[in-house]
Amino acid sequence: MSENESSGGGGGFGWGLFVGGVLGLVAGAYLASGPGRDQVDQLRTQTIELTGPDSIMRARARAAAGKARTAVSDPEHPLRRAVQEGVTAARRRRAELDAERDDVPPADPVTPPVEG
Numbered sequence: 001m002s003e004n005e006s007s008g009g010g011g012g013f014g015w016g017l018f019v020g021g022v023l024g025l026v027a028g029a030y031l032a033s034g035p036g037r038d039q040v041d042q043l044r045t046q047t048i049e050l051t052g053p054d055s056i057m058r059a060r061a062r063a064a065a066g067k068a069r070t071a072v073s074d075p076e077h078p079l080r081r082a083v084q085e086g087v088t089a090a091r092r093r094r095a096e097l098d099a100e101r102d103d104v105p106p107a108d109p110v111t112p113p114v115e116g
Contacts, residue, residue, distance in 0.1 A: 032039075050057045071079040 049055065052058070071077045072083065074080055
């Protein structure tokens with residue numbers, strides 16, 4: 001018998017899960033102020049406005065993607081150099097770990113002691 005079972009503290013997780021679920025259900029019911037259908041329609045309208053073909057958000061996203069693409073493709077840009085240094089460091093560390101793994105002999109399997 002473990003220490004938690006003998007002291008009666010084994011059910012804390014279950015009760016915490018139950019109480020958290022009930023509180024989450026109550027909070028969700030309280031925060032859902034409008035009818036669900038109206039909220040879905042409102043979200044759909046906002047999504048269409050934000051992602052439409054002539055949306056300001058879409059234009060800003062395309063501009064940011066263009067800047068990022070330019071920064072990564074320019075060999076003299078600091079971002080490109082930082083990415084390359086990170087890739088080089090990751091490859092070097094991977095080679096070190098592979099070499100360490102190859103140098104370590106496999107461990108003997110652990111067998112439980114025989115009682116008798």
